[in-house]
Amino acid sequence: MASVEAQASGSGQREPNHGMRIFIISLVLGVIFDALFWFLLSPHMPPGTMTSAAASEQFDINVLAAIAIPVMIFIFVYFGYALTVWRRRPGDDTDGPALHGNARVQTTWITVTSAIVLFLAGFGTYELIVPQGAGAGEGPAPIWTPPGAKLTVAQQIAPWTPGQVLVIQVIGQQWKFSYRYPQFGGFETSALVIPDHTWVQFDVTSIDVIHSFWAYQLGVKADANPGVDNVAFAKTDQLGKITVRCDELCGLWHGAMFDYGKVVPVSEFQSWASSSRVELASITKLLPPYATTYNPTVIPLFRLGPVVKKLGLFGAGGGYYPPQDPQQP
Amino acid sequence: MAIETEPGTLQHPGGGEPTGAKDTRAWWQRPAIHTGVLGAVIGYLVGYYLGRAISANYQQISTSDAHDIAIVLGFLFLVIGWLVGLGVFNDLLRHMAGRPMPDTEKTNGDAAGVARYFRVTLDHKVVGIQYLIGMIIYFCTAGLLAMGIRTELLSPVHHVFSSSTYIELVGEHGTMMMMLMTSVILGPFGNYLIPLMIGSKRVAFPRVEALSFWLTPAAFLILLAAIPLGGFHMGWTGYPTLSVQDTSGADAYAFAFGLMGISMVLAGFNILVTVICYRAPGMRWSRLPMFVWGILGTSVMMTLAAPILSGGMYMLLTDRTVQTAFFTDNLGGSTYLFQNLFWFFGHPEVYILALPGFGIVNEILPVFTRKPLFAYKVAAAGMVGVALLSFFVWQHHLFDSGINPNMRPLFMLTTEMISIPTGFIFLVGMGTLWKAKIRFSVPMLFALALFFNFLIGGVSGVFVSDTGADTTEHGSFFVMAHFHYTIMGGLIFAFMGGCYYWLPKMMGIKLNEKLGKWHFWLMFLAFNSTFLPLFAVGWLGQPRRVFEYALRLQGLNDWVSISSYVLGFSILLFVINFVWSTVVTRDRETGNPWDARGLEWQVPSPPPVHNFEHIPVVLSGPYEYGDPDAPPVADLNPPVGVLVGALASAETEESEA
Numbered sequence: 001m002a003s004v005e006a007q008a009s010g011s012g013q014r015e016p017n018h019g020m021r022i023f024i025i026s027l028v029l030g031v032i033f034d035a036l037f038w039f040l041l042s043p044h045m046p047p048g049t050m051t052s053a054a055a056s057e058q059f060d061i062n063v064l065a066a067i068a069i070p071v072m073i074f075i076f077v078y079f080g081y082a083l084t085v086w087r088r089r090p091g092d093d094t095d096g097p098a099l100h101g102n103a104r105v106q107t108t109w110i111t112v113t114s115a116i117v118l119f120l121a122g123f124g125t126y127e128l129i130v131p132q133g134a135g136a137g138e139g140p141a142p143i144w145t146p147p148g149a150k151l152t153v154a155q156q157i158a159p160w161t162p163g164q165v166l167v168i169q170v171i172g173q174q175w176k177f178s179y180r181y182p183q184f185g186g187f188e189t190s191a192l193v194i195p196d197h198t199w200v201q202f203d204v205t206s207i208d209v210i211h212s213f214w215a216y217q218l219g220v221k222a223d224a225n226p227g228v229d230n231v232a233f234a235k236t237d238q239l240g241k242i243t244v245r246c247d248e249l250c251g252l253w254h255g256a257m258f259d260y261g262k263v264v265p266v267s268e269f270q271s272w273a274s275s276s277r278v279e280l281a282s283i284t285k286l287l288p289p290y291a292t293t294y295n296p297t298v299i300p301l302f303r304l305g306p307v308v309k310k311l312g313l314f315g316a317g318g319g320y321y322p323p324q325d326p327q328q329p
Numbered sequence: 330m331a332i333e334t335e336p337g338t339l340q341h342p343g344g345g346e347p348t349g350a351k352d353t354r355a356w357w358q359r360p361a362i363h364t365g366v367l368g369a370v371i372g373y374l375v376g377y378y379l380g381r382a383i384s385a386n387y388q389q390i391s392t393s394d395a396h397d398i399a400i401v402l403g404f405l406f407l408v409i410g411w412l413v414g415l416g417v418f419n420d421l422l423r424h425m426a427g428r429p430m431p432d433t434e435k436t437n438g439d440a441a442g443v444a445r446y447f448r449v450t451l452d453h454k455v456v457g458i459q460y461l462i463g464m465i466i467y468f469c470t471a472g473l474l475a476m477g478i479r480t481e482l483l484s485p486v487h488h489v490f491s492s493s494t495y496i497e498l499v500g501e502h503g504t505m506m507m508m509l510m511t512s513v514i515l516g517p518f519g520n521y522l523i524p525l526m527i528g529s530k531r532v533a534f535p536r537v538e539a540l541s542f543w544l545t546p547a548a549f550l551i552l553l554a555a556i557p558l559g560g561f562h563m564g565w566t567g568y569p570t571l572s573v574q575d576t577s578g579a580d581a582y583a584f585a586f587g588l589m590g591i592s593m594v595l596a597g598f599n600i601l602v603t604v605i606c607y608r609a610p611g612m613r614w615s616r617l618p619m620f621v622w623g624i625l626g627t628s629v630m631m632t633l634a635a636p637i638l639s640g641g642m643y644m645l646l647t648d649r650t651v652q653t654a655f656f657t658d659n660l661g662g663s664t665y666l667f668q669n670l671f672w673f674f675g676h677p678e679v680y681i682l683a684l685p686g687f688g689i690v691n692e693i694l695p696v697f698t699r700k701p702l703f704a705y706k707v708a709a710a711g712m713v714g715v716a717l718l719s720f721f722v723w724q725h726h727l728f729d730s731g732i733n734p735n736m737r738p739l740f741m742l743t744t745e746m747i748s749i750p751t752g753f754i755f756l757v758g759m760g761t762l763w764k765a766k767i768r769f770s771v772p773m774l775f776a777l778a779l780f781f782n783f784l785i786g787g788v789s790g791v792f793v794s795d796t797g798a799d800t801t802e803h804g805s806f807f808v809m810a811h812f813h814y815t816i817m818g819g820l821i822f823a824f825m826g827g828c829y830y831w832l833p834k835m836m837g838i839k840l841n842e843k844l845g846k847w848h849f850w851l852m853f854l855a856f857n858s859t860f861l862p863l864f865a866v867g868w869l870g871q872p873r874r875v876f877e878y879a880l881r882l883q884g885l886n887d888w889v890s891i892s893s894y895v896l897g898f899s900i901l902l903f904v905i906n907f908v909w910s911t912v913v914t915r916d917r918e919t920g921n922p923w924d925a926r927g928l929e930w931q932v933p934s935p936p937p938v939h940n941f942e943h944i945p946v947v948l949s950g951p952y953e954y955g956d957p958d959a960p961p962v963a964d965l966n967p968p969v970g971v972l973v974g975a976l977a978s979a980e981t982e983e984s985e986a
């Protein structure tokens with residue numbers, strides 16, 4: 001753009017240095033807005049800091065926003081400036097300068113955008129691997145795992161002691177999530193209770209259509225596919241309430257497929273788990289043995305009646321389909 | 330590869346022979362829309378009967394989905410009947426029977442009346458207008474469905490619709506928009522203007538082009554037929570297992586979407602070949618208007634991606650009817666297979682919805698800034714770059730699905746890399762504004778709005794491409810807001826800009842400027858007020874496709890719903906303006922109202938049947954504003970024999986460059 005300046009300076013009146021003005025205005029505004037964002041807004045950005053995964057997602061969103069704000073401000077300022085300064089004056093029917101390009105501007109633009117993009121990709125990769133998959137479903141054989149992750153059924157059913165990775169199996173069915181605790185005898189319940197300061201391993205699966213387990217405050221999201229064990233990790237850091245929503249359209253009552261859970265102190269969790277284990281023992285007997293996935297077509301329907309009633313899974317209508325291609329209601 | 334000489338027949342669309350007979354039958358005796366409808370009805374009944382007859386003999390099938398076979402065969406024969414009725418195959422049969430083709434010049438020329446718009450035609454300009462009207466109808470229908478969605482979301486607890494109807498509305502709206510809006514710019518403006526812009530009298534495959542249009546009403550109506558068939562309840566993405574289990578409406582979804590895939594391939598292929606082979610002498614790649622580059626990129630993506638869609642939909646149909654198990658996990662198939670197929674098409678698709686818009690704004694900016702396009706080569710590279718990269722990003726839709734989790738860094742990289750060529754478009758736009766003489770006519774306002782909207786859409790795209798941040802955003806209203814910003818804010822704004830800019834060319838009629846300004850400002854403000862809050866709604870935890878949401882989000886949702894009504898009203902203003910200006914006032918505009926240099930503006934408006942009297946010789950690029958020494962764009966009456974010479978000199982210059 002510098003060459004145009006030279007060209008235009010012949011017009012008698014001295015041209016102001018537009019580029020410098022735009023740069024300074026956007027620099028000032030960019031710094032102000034970035035500071036405002038970082039100090040006022042960023043601690044409150046979603047999804048909060050209840051777990052390691054949530055905190056890392058919040059950090060990602062904040063870093064991306066901190067980069068995006070000055071970029072957007074620069075472009076808005078440029079457009080605002082251009083539209084006010086370079087509008088056609090009434091009566092002026094001449095053309096603008098015949099400017100076909102500017103090698104320096106083009107190279108700078110391409111270099112800067114490429115640098116930002118490559119940095120973002122590197123940053124994103126780091127932020128995916130280091131926080132152990134950042135709460136996203138990592139499929140049946142996760143490679144970014146916390147120490148002590150329990151990847152085989154044998155490891156998953158061994159009794160739990162505080163400090164170990166807690167395994168929770170999330171089972172999606174139309175239109176309800178239920179949770180199985182294999183380290184406590186494999187009882188299944190519709191309550192999601194998690195101890196504080198613990199690495200949690202979610203083994204997400206479905207027994208009918210595709211759902212997605214989204215525990216908002218935990219920063220965990222993993223699709224529940226029938227026949228697939230989709231694993232996600234998060235380490236709890238704070239007590240509090242959790243909202244769980246289904247995040248993949250799963251039929252008529254998808255919109256009503258939500259529930260709440262909570263993060264509680266370790267001792268409270270232990271007493272809850274052991275009492276539930278005893279309370280639900282008669283049902284646990286009827287359940288298929290704990291496995292990473294279940295094939296809905298081989299579970300005998302008659303065994304499920306009492307389970308379904310006890311767990312209150314009426315919405316699922318029993319959940320398990322006969323082997324023939326079933327018809328949606 | 331461009332045209333070298335001017336052989337008469339080559340430039341005569343459809344290979345008609347001057348000796349051929351002229352069609353003198355009355356309108357109702359010639360194949361047109363009414364015979365098409367008749368064919369469709371007969372076809373459906375025949376197909377339905379056949380399906381019933383076939384499936385009755387198979388125990389396994391008749392106990393589960395007997396009906397589906399009949400319905401799908403019904404649709405298939407409906408389409409065939411529709412095309413036969415329209416006379417799509419007449420020329421083919423004539424050719425096979427060795428009878429002479431009718432003289433296309435006469436058939437096109439005599440049909441100056443409205444009737445030609447209801448017929449299969451070989452004139453790309455008629456097809457363009459057919460597409461234009463069709464697209465406006467499709468867009469408004471799908472837009473009305475969106476109003477329905479927003480009405481339901483006014484309250485988290487009181488329901489206007491049943492949960493079933495609500496999901497149907499979301500799916501119908503999404504599918505209709507996504508399948509038909511692929512052609513919202515390529516159809517009308519691409520087909521109409523590209524031959525004019527590259528200096529050709531015709532398109533490469535006029536019958537293919539006409540067929541691509543006449544498939545769209547069939548796809549549209551079949552998609553709507555899903556409603557009486559019980560609707561479909563799996564959104565526009567149609568993932569199995571849900572879509573395999575769904576009621577018969579899902580047959581209509583899969584059939585219509587697959588059919589539209591075929592229309593996309595045909596439309597794209599025709600334009601691809603036209604641009605490569607039918608450029609006038611001197612229309613070098615470095616002089617190609619940016620709109621042509623944009624449509625070229627779109628055509629490449631359509632031709633390569635849409636077959637995957639049609640294939641996937643076909644597999645879904647066989648799963649639903651004859652009980653194959655491509656997508657059933659415990660029978661050896663995989664639901665992941667469908668997700669891969671769908672998004673391998675689906676991601677190029679969203680750029681199919683972006684590039685034409687970029688093309689239009691790059692065309693509009695130089696005219697209303699009175700400056701050359703800044704960094705022409707960068708702009709072209711941006712278009713090509715987006716088109717190529719778009720094939721390598723599809724799994725970013727599946728970050729949380731458990732497919733290839735270890736490939737996520739790669740897909741994050743490719744996705745973010747797309748913002749580099751997209752950024753080129755901003756560089757070009759901003760460079761063109763530098764020291765310009767901006768005229769704020771309505772087309773320019775829409776072009777500028779695209780930059781505003783697309784900036785927000787693009788930046789939010791970086792947020793969802795980051796796997797970590799996407800864990801929170803995936804499947805939420807954040808994503809919903811993001812893609813409406815790029816598609817509605819990009820594509821549809823560009824389409825509106827294109828209407829105001831090119832209607833004087835296409836119809837010889839200028840849309841009312843004052844109403845246009847009202848339309849623009851209302852649409853711009855209402856659009857942003859509708860979709861900006863949805864980013865927050867998504868971040869606060871509202872998933873897509875739900876009819877019940879958290880009570881604390883009601884305020885934001887109500888704001889959005891009310892804004893969306895205003896947005897709907899602004900679209901109504903456009904329709905009113907369109908009808909008012911083209912039917913009632915008919916403000917004639919035959920010249921070059923924007924004083925534009927583009928080749929399409931050098932012929933009268935609307936252009937004569939054969940566009941150019943002679944193949945023009947292109948002398949300079951379309952954007953040489955502000956350069957008093959620049960030669961005119963083209964010589965429209967090149968002296969005999971000059972064509973060969975012009976071509977030779979063009980070739981030497983090209984090899985020097």
Ligand code: HEM
Pocket residue numbers: 472475476478479499500502503504506507510563564565566809813816817821859872873874875893896
């Ligand atoms: C007239 C302005 C528009 C409005 C007010 C609007 C509004 C909406 C709403 C409310 C939803 C449902 C969100 C949900 O519950 O998940 C939706 C979904 C969608 N819209 Fe639009 N929309 C508009 C234009 C468009 C356009 C122009 C396109 C694309 C060409 C489009 C494509 C989609 C898609 C693909 C979905 C997702 C459907 C699904 O989840 O299966 N919309 N829109």
Ligand SMILES: [Cu+2]
Pocket residue numbers: 172173175210211212246247248249250254257
């Ligand atoms: Cu669900």
